[in-house]
Amino acid sequence: MVDLVQIAPNYPPIVCGVGDHAAQMVPEFERLGAQLYTVVANEHPISEAGKSLNGVRSAQALTDALHGSGAEAVIAHFSGYGYARNGLCVWLVEGLNSWKDERPQGRIVTIFHEVYATGPIWRRSFWTSRPQRRIARDLARISDRCFVSSAVGAAQLHKIGAPGVCEVLPVFSNVGEPAEVAPLFDRPPQAVVFGGRGQRRRVYEALKRHPRQTEKLLSDLKIDRILDIGPDLQVADRIARRPVEALGVLPADRVSETLLASRLGLLDYPGNRLTKSGILAAYLAHGVFAFNLGDDAALAGGADAPPHNAGFVSLDSIAAQGPTTAAAGHAWYRKHGVAVVARRLFEAAGTGTLPTTGAHRAPDSDA
Known part of the structure; x- marks a missing residue:
């Protein structure tokens, strides 16, 4: 029994x-x-x-x-x-x-x-x-x-x-929960776009609609390349002059390794539903700075909303507050x-x- x-x-x-x-x-x-x-x-x-x-x-x-x-x-x-x-x-x-x-x-x-x-x-x-x-x-x-x-x-x-x-x-994260994570600017200067085709497609469309803000976001975090993780999706070879490298579908341990070595995680998700996003959970579990690009990214998420940056309106705080926000996100995840x-x-x-x-x-x- x-x-x-x-x-x-x-x-x-x-x-x-x-x-x-x-x-x-x-x-x-x-x-x-x-x-x-x-x-x-x-x-x-x-x-x-x-x-x-x-x-x-x-x-x-x-x-x-x-x-x-x-x-x-x-x-x-x-x-x-x-x-x-x-x-x-x-x-x-x-x-x-x-x-x-x-x-x-x-x-x-x-x-x-x-x-x-x-x-x-x-x-x-x-x-x-x-x-x-x-x-x-x-x-x-x-x-x-x-x-x-x-x-x-x-x-x-x-x-x-x-x-x-x-x-x-x-x-919670479906791709692991590392016991230790490195500070944001001690990591390689790369960003990650992770998830299914629909989720990643929305991220790339948002970046394309906002070229000036995308440049500022990547520059402030000193990002020099973007890694794409997920099922095959036709994406541009370069975004804001940074190369995009398609890694395809990876096993959980490889996704975890990649996130641990990245500074920025991009997603497009309703702000009042973020607690049900496995992508955000994966970013926070690995100490990645999570940036939500959705048009409704700033919707109220409740008293226990996970720390992240919501929408391009939050760009001015990234260079100074990025490491603090990433650390707060990881601490929040540890409780969930x-x-x-x-x-x-x-x-x-x-x-x-x-x-x-x-x-x-x-x-x-x-x-």
Whole structure:
């Protein structure tokens, strides 16, 4: 019998941010003295103890898998589109509800990586938003504890009538958490653009729209080249006279090495959703100065917003405050890393007593 089960839409080696998040939970729970079994909704195979529902995805199959594990608590990683076309994963909620009916002492802990989609009337997301809301609300109602990756997601849950308070739990870096990072100007003078095609494309479009500001940004941090990490994307050979080197998709350890040797990390992300950005988490975990280029980068991010520079309006402070901001970002991340998240989920699942000594204890500042 295992201690806990987690449910995820995908799992490595499948490329999926939520799957990566779930995979990193496994060794952290082992450090806490618990075995974490994984039920994956989609692809075969999974590399850890677990089961795939690929080809047999249904409420009954999920209930059977949960019962078969013998676990008394379930951690559900929720992102509707990962579980069903158009995000309409009714089977997930029905399966969890059935398991809870048959095991009333069991606990369900849900992490809302997404809540529901919205869009203009000509987009499918407009027409599926209402049933997506109902699914998210029903899942929140059968959960004993809920976490969400951003303040925006918490507001969405409140709006649809989810019970109680859903605590914001920022995502952590999927490409490692080095114990030590070098000061900003002790690093090689390079910048990184990291992520999927859409995210990186928006970064390059923003740089192209603002050539004068881009030159100042790179000059103030003395950047002499830009490294592109991610799936193939057609980009300019040079930006603001700096060469752009495409590194392609790299394993996590290579991404980590590159970030540790870089000064500047560029992204384009809504400012009020930054706590759900795995790219920003990776930058902060590695002590990189994070610069958000999005048009809405300065949107309020809540009381615990991660330190970074938002938009080109913040350019005047970069040369003087860049190292301080990078250090503050790394310190902020230390309070939200994978070990901290694992402890919070372990506590929420209520399956045992946390160890308090040795390697299992989080840093005092993370408590």
